Amino acid sequence: MTALRKPLALTLVLLLILACFFAPFLWVVSNSFKPQLGIFADVTPISWRTFLPLEPVLENYRTLFERTNILRALLNTAIVSAGQVALTLVLCAMAAYALTRIRFRGAKAVFVVILLTFLLPVEAMLVPLFQVVSGLGLNNTLLGVMIPWIASPFGLFLLKQAFEELPRDLEDAARIDGAGHVRIFVSVILPNVKVPLLTLGLVTFLFSWNSFLWPLVIAQSPDIQLIQVAIAQQGSPTQLPNWGETFAGATVATLPLILLFLLLQKYFTQGMAMSGIKG
Amino acid sequence: MAQVRLAGLGKTYEGAHANTIDGLDLEVADGEFLVLVGPSGCGKSTTLRMIAGLEEPTAGEIWIGPRRVDGLEPRERDIAMVFQNYALYPHMTVAQNMSFGLRLAKVPKAEIRRRVEAAAETLGLSGYLNRHPKALSGGQRQRVAMGRAIVREPGVFLFDEPLSNLDAQLRGQMRTEIRRLHDQLSATTVYVTHDQVEAMTLADRVVVLKDGKIEQQGSPQELYDRPATRFVAGFLGSPQMNILAGRVTQGMLDLGAESRFALGAERAAPLEGRRVDVGIRPEAFRLAAPETALIHARAEMVELLGATSLVHFTHAGLPCTALLEPTEAPRPGQEVHLGLRPDRISLFDADSGRAV
Numbered sequence: 001m002t003a004l005r006k007p008l009a010l011t012l013v014l015l016l017i018l019a020c021f022f023a024p025f026l027w028v029v030s031n032s033f034k035p036q037l038g039i040f041a042d043v044t045p046i047s048w049r050t051f052l053p054l055e056p057v058l059e060n061y062r063t064l065f066e067r068t069n070i071l072r073a074l075l076n077t078a079i080v081s082a083g084q085v086a087l088t089l090v091l092c093a094m095a096a097y098a099l100t101r102i103r104f105r106g107a108k109a110v111f112v113v114i115l116l117t118f119l120l121p122v123e124a125m126l127v128p129l130f131q132v133v134s135g136l137g138l139n140n141t142l143l144g145v146m147i148p149w150i151a152s153p154f155g156l157f158l159l160k161q162a163f164e165e166l167p168r169d170l171e172d173a174a175r176i177d178g179a180g181h182v183r184i185f186v187s188v189i190l191p192n193v194k195v196p197l198l199t200l201g202l203v204t205f206l207f208s209w210n211s212f213l214w215p216l217v218i219a220q221s222p223d224i225q226l227i228q229v230a231i232a233q234q235g236s237p238t239q240l241p242n243w244g245e246t247f248a249g250a251t252v253a254t255l256p257l258i259l260l261f262l263l264l265q266k267y268f269t270q271g272m273a274m275s276g277i278k279g
Numbered sequence: 280m281a282q283v284r285l286a287g288l289g290k291t292y293e294g295a296h297a298n299t300i301d302g303l304d305l306e307v308a309d310g311e312f313l314v315l316v317g318p319s320g321c322g323k324s325t326t327l328r329m330i331a332g333l334e335e336p337t338a339g340e341i342w343i344g345p346r347r348v349d350g351l352e353p354r355e356r357d358i359a360m361v362f363q364n365y366a367l368y369p370h371m372t373v374a375q376n377m378s379f380g381l382r383l384a385k386v387p388k389a390e391i392r393r394r395v396e397a398a399a400e401t402l403g404l405s406g407y408l409n410r411h412p413k414a415l416s417g418g419q420r421q422r423v424a425m426g427r428a429i430v431r432e433p434g435v436f437l438f439d440e441p442l443s444n445l446d447a448q449l450r451g452q453m454r455t456e457i458r459r460l461h462d463q464l465s466a467t468t469v470y471v472t473h474d475q476v477e478a479m480t481l482a483d484r485v486v487v488l489k490d491g492k493i494e495q496q497g498s499p500q501e502l503y504d505r506p507a508t509r510f511v512a513g514f515l516g517s518p519q520m521n522i523l524a525g526r527v528t529q530g531m532l533d534l535g536a537e538s539r540f541a542l543g544a545e546r547a548a549p550l551e552g553r554r555v556d557v558g559i560r561p562e563a564f565r566l567a568a569p570e571t572a573l574i575h576a577r578a579e580m581v582e583l584l585g586a587t588s589l590v591h592f593t594h595a596g597l598p599c600t601a602l603l604e605p606t607e608a609p610r611p612g613q614e615v616h617l618g619l620r621p622d623r624i625s626l627f628d629a630d631s632g633r634a635v
Contacts, residue, residue, distance in 0.1 A: 170368065176380070177380030178384055
């Protein structure tokens, strides 16, 4: 009996944890199909009505797509996220290669200084970053939204770990075969760290897609607004917030992430396990 | 093919107390199979990596053929190298692994194909050209690594402990294969190993390194029969040479425990009164009648190996091993009476360890 009870108890605990994580998502999605009044009527007492739209309406989605520039915001976010992924991968991979494969004085110190920047909270860097990016003339541009984050200390750390695990003999063999640094990097190292690269790509995409504060500060023009900012700013300051529309926006914004995660979750978990970091 | 010459080669790592390689002078003749052997940390792999161009020497010169190559990139040295852990590119097929260097050198495609197929044929890899390394056994991977070296048709082959990761049976097979390949290609080869069996069976010439210096060099048999130092004597040969403490008095060599025999006037005269270490190969012992035997001991352990047997005993407080015919082997605990072949005895100065 004890042998049976243990897995059962574990399953129940896991279900409870799952419910805690899943409930807010279900609530958001459910409310996106309810009229404004229904949302507040079903909040308390908490029952299955809270989480299920009994008379679903598509009104929130219709007004979202008709009244706001959500498609433009989605496109902007996709461009920024994809760009940020590409540039982060290139920059971090090159830095990790230099720090692991090229011997130079002060390599360790450089790595430690880069890692220290990991400890600074985004909020503390906001004003200086704004000054630098504005100084570069990138204020109110999509490039300005992505550029401060492409030199990612986390990405460097993840890839440095992965590069260090590759046997040095591989590089030596390539040198004897006649390869220089660029050829070794492109043809020998990168093809053997696909999982960490995918993991970093996915983490960067999630970070970029969900970012709110920096895009809010640097991209004021409605034309280059990103999705999280667009959702938050859809009502005018004089109106009451339309929560149904907000929830519909949140649902639309989350869908691409869920799809991406489902497609790549194998690599994500593998890469995270390899780096020894928990997300 | 090419000759290799190392002149005053030195390597010191930053922060190290002693030189890893200290003024090494060595010549490898065209087509010679030279084996660098020594214990871990003796500098043999460092020497090989300096010839390959993977490490920069801190002193001296490296010549391959008529060119001085230290300071040149590995690709400019006309060498190919086989690594201990194969170092095959995991994402490439066998054919791609073998042809990578040729593709970088922009060799025409038809020529690449011809060379890869020829090497695969020689190494029995023709059926595996489209496989990835992870789908191959250890022996096959090592063959691919050799194939990658062969297709480049280099002047010098460098092997860095290539058989260490293989099991004993496969190691024996690959040893034969490497020697066959060398005879076929007549390529100048520098081979690094810590395995004295590989050194003895493969080499035209063996160089024993210790603490970054050459301890002795010569043909395998020469080193086995006439070791220049106690270190070489102990390093080559399995089971190891027995080392007993002795003293020369009145033309006799005293091995302690009342074991004395005449050394011969010519050999004994310069050593009169000196303490010496006496090196005796296990096969130099012979069973003898009790009255004529030199050593009387009790067999502590007997290993029957089929063709031979090893008898372990203690003489004058020092452990010894004798190699006897299985039919001559005593039972453990039994008294054993042994004689010696004086011509198979090496004498070393007790302090310096040099042969005397």
